[in-house]
Amino acid sequence: MLSDVITPDLFAAALRIATPLALAAIGGTICERSGIVNIALEGIMLVGAFFGTATVLATGSPWLGVLVALVSGVAISAVHAVASVNLRADQVVSGTAINLLALGLTGFLMELWYGHPGTTQPIETLPPVFSFGAMGEGFIGEVWRWINGVFLSHTPLVYLAIAIALVAQWAMYHTRWGLRLRGLGEHPRAVDTAGVSVARGRWVAVLMSGALGGLAGANLSIEQVGVFQEGFTNGRGYIALAANIFGRWTPVGSYLASLLFGFADALQIKLQPFRDVIDLPPEFFLMVPYVVTVVVLAGVIGRAVGPAAVGVPYKKG
Amino acid sequence: MSGSRDAVTAQRAWMEAVQKIGTPIISAVLAIAVGSLIIWISGYDPVAAFAALFKGAFGGPKQVGETVLRATPLILAGLAVGYGFRAGLFNIGAEGQLMMGGLLTAWLGVQMAGVSPLITVPVLLVFASFAGAAWAFVPAILKARVGAHEVITTMMLSHVARYVVSWLTAGPLKAPGQIPQTETLTTSAQIPRFQSIFPEGVLEALPFLDMGRAHVGILIAIVVAVGVWLVLRYTTLGYENRAVGLSPWAAETAGVSVQWTTVKALCISGGLAGLAGAVEVMGLHHRIFDQFSAGVGFTGIAVALLAKNHPLGIIPAALLFGALSAGSGTMQLEAGVSQKIILIIQALVIFFVAAEGLVNWFIRKRQKEATGGAE
Numbered sequence: 001m002l003s004d005v006i007t008p009d010l011f012a013a014a015l016r017i018a019t020p021l022a023l024a025a026i027g028g029t030i031c032e033r034s035g036i037v038n039i040a041l042e043g044i045m046l047v048g049a050f051f052g053t054a055t056v057l058a059t060g061s062p063w064l065g066v067l068v069a070l071v072s073g074v075a076i077s078a079v080h081a082v083a084s085v086n087l088r089a090d091q092v093v094s095g096t097a098i099n100l101l102a103l104g105l106t107g108f109l110m111e112l113w114y115g116h117p118g119t120t121q122p123i124e125t126l127p128p129v130f131s132f133g134a135m136g137e138g139f140i141g142e143v144w145r146w147i148n149g150v151f152l153s154h155t156p157l158v159y160l161a162i163a164i165a166l167v168a169q170w171a172m173y174h175t176r177w178g179l180r181l182r183g184l185g186e187h188p189r190a191v192d193t194a195g196v197s198v199a200r201g202r203w204v205a206v207l208m209s210g211a212l213g214g215l216a217g218a219n220l221s222i223e224q225v226g227v228f229q230e231g232f233t234n235g236r237g238y239i240a241l242a243a244n245i246f247g248r249w250t251p252v253g254s255y256l257a258s259l260l261f262g263f264a265d266a267l268q269i270k271l272q273p274f275r276d277v278i279d280l281p282p283e284f285f286l287m288v289p290y291v292v293t294v295v296v297l298a299g300v301i302g303r304a305v306g307p308a309a310v311g312v313p314y315k316k317g
Numbered sequence: 318m319s320g321s322r323d324a325v326t327a328q329r330a331w332m333e334a335v336q337k338i339g340t341p342i343i344s345a346v347l348a349i350a351v352g353s354l355i356i357w358i359s360g361y362d363p364v365a366a367f368a369a370l371f372k373g374a375f376g377g378p379k380q381v382g383e384t385v386l387r388a389t390p391l392i393l394a395g396l397a398v399g400y401g402f403r404a405g406l407f408n409i410g411a412e413g414q415l416m417m418g419g420l421l422t423a424w425l426g427v428q429m430a431g432v433s434p435l436i437t438v439p440v441l442l443v444f445a446s447f448a449g450a451a452w453a454f455v456p457a458i459l460k461a462r463v464g465a466h467e468v469i470t471t472m473m474l475s476h477v478a479r480y481v482v483s484w485l486t487a488g489p490l491k492a493p494g495q496i497p498q499t500e501t502l503t504t505s506a507q508i509p510r511f512q513s514i515f516p517e518g519v520l521e522a523l524p525f526l527d528m529g530r531a532h533v534g535i536l537i538a539i540v541v542a543v544g545v546w547l548v549l550r551y552t553t554l555g556y557e558n559r560a561v562g563l564s565p566w567a568a569e570t571a572g573v574s575v576q577w578t579t580v581k582a583l584c585i586s587g588g589l590a591g592l593a594g595a596v597e598v599m600g601l602h603h604r605i606f607d608q609f610s611a612g613v614g615f616t617g618i619a620v621a622l623l624a625k626n627h628p629l630g631i632i633p634a635a636l637l638f639g640a641l642s643a644g645s646g647t648m649q650l651e652a653g654v655s656q657k658i659i660l661i662i663q664a665l666v667i668f669f670v671a672a673e674g675l676v677n678w679f680i681r682k683r684q685k686e687a688t689g690g691a692e
Contacts, residue, residue, distance in 0.1 A: 097665075
């Protein structure tokens with residue numbers, strides 16, 4: 001049984017499932033580092049997934065769909081920026097409103113444009129970047145099967161997410177932008193005193209998290225599922241936030257934490273067919289990612305300390 | 318001298334009152350206005366849509382009954398979210414606590430067949446609130462001990478609760494038959510409908526009394542709302558709850574245990590949500606099935622925010638959302654506008670209440686105009 005579970009496919013699935021979580025989580029990290037909580041990731045992903053899918057349905061171009069997903073993520077996160085930066089609203093409440101708005105808006109447009117609730121027509125999806133066949137036999141063939149299966153079988157955004165994690169990590173700790181970003185979340189008054197606009201810095205961070213959330217949605221709909229389903233983010237935005245905390249508010253940490261969730265989820269999917277060996281109802285497997293999230297937050301890691309000024313509206317002067 | 322000072326104080330108090338009640342009302346009006354705009358842009362007639370919605374919500378005794386029916390669990394769910402909020406806790410997992418309350422009610426209600434309703438009904442209500450409180454205890458203890466944010470943990474546990482319900486209704490608790498649902502509650506465990514408590518012939522003579530599916534649960538909800546208001550206002554428990562919500566640091570300094578208050582507040586919040594589940598099961602569905610809660614826990618967030626977490630304000634707020642929900646079917650049927658617009662309006666209400674600055678600016682502007690800029 002073990003050799004049926006531990007396959008290249010299991011690890012490839014972990015990477016695949018981790019990707020939308022990681023993209024959203026890195027967005028959450030950037031946002032929270034600037035001092036703004038982003039509970040809205042769930043809604044941003046949903047909006048990105050929907051408008052991305054609608055674009056593919058209208059134009060037939062998956063790449064255009066990815067672009068529109070990104071732009072619509074930015075657009076909806078602008079609402080969060082207005083509320084939390086300019087109007088100094090409670091950020092958790094504003095984020096919750098956006099999640100509900102996204103659910104309602106996508107459902108409403110779904111019926112308006114396609115005449116029915118539920119699921120859209122299938123769309124053309126982005127193909128894997130590489131397509132290598134089997135190579136050699138024996139040991140070499142086996143090693144190649146693993147490398148090809150685990151690392152070289154993916155769609156573009158899977159690789160892009162890894163690149164973004166690395167670039168964001170570098171930018172956060174080695175550029176002036178990164179220094180200011182971290183300053184915004186720790187001590188906005190100091191950043192303000194240094195003559196840098198807190199409002200503008202936070203706006204940029206919120207919009208960046210919107211762009212990444214939109215990409216996360218595009219990954220779900222245009223790369224993984226190939227349709228849009230109402231509400232199919234299904235709590236992933238919240239899991240992404242947990243991954244951000246687990247990753248200690250760093251981009252690479254967020255990516256690795258997402259990978260852990262991805263692995264847990266991939267494992268439960270792999271284990272489902274072995275119902276006669278593990279005598280549990282399917283619902284118990286489906287619960288796994290949510291239970292893992294709670295367990296992780298319960299302090300496998302000890303008390304996580306976020307940016308000092310996160311969630312606190314800043315008033316100039 | 319003192320006379321004019323009194324006048325100034327009175328005017329300030331009046332303005333505060335206007336803001337307290339005015340903000341929610343303006344938020345609701347703005348949300349409906351933006352909703353109308355969306356309806357209009359989508360190519361429908363907003364006037365026809367809201368006329369149909371109003372007809373579906375208040376067009377007759379049965380429609381009013383439907384509004385009351387939908388408002389009943391919303392009052393309790395709104396109280397749940399609002400009570401947590403008063404302690405600075407954002408319990409967005411009321412949905413899961415509600416499901417656990419409903420689940421225990423559905424199971425225990427069948428077990429207690431043959432017991433007098435005078436015993437069954439209170440026992441079920443108490444146990445359902447225990448179930449909701451127990452489901453909230455996990456996030457509560459995690460928040461207090463390791464600081465795990467309740468927004469994530471309560472939400473994750475809602476997903477777990479959903480799977481627990483679908484497992485039990487399809488498996489161990491499934492009633493015989495094709496549909497995955499539990500057995501029907503024994504009559505003595507049901508909360509009666511208003512129409513069934515009138516003597517024979519009264520409804521034929523006075524048809525305006527026939528409120529359709531509305532049940533006595535609304536009275537329970539109102540009593541609980543008043544109870545929560547009294548607790549918050551007049552008890553040490555409520556005082557500590559509010560103190561922690563206003564400033565955990567100051568409360569700690571004053572000798573209030575923030576951790577213990579947090580645990581109590583989230584458990585009470587969960588208990589109220591559990592009660593909402595019980596009332597839905599005992600008054601409306603008489604059993605549970607997958608998705609029986611229909612998002613009541615989430616709408617409770619909007620209700621609490623609209624009421625600014627005031628236990629008595631939650632009653633009219635729940636009635637508004639109950640009306641939107643009851644009328645949305647008629648709106649879809651007669652004006653062709655998707656019921657999903659109601660979700661959008663709920664979201665806009667939350668947004669406008671959160672963006673209080675926007676609404677306050679609007680009120681001040683109106684006041685300035687009214688007083689000729691002499692403010």
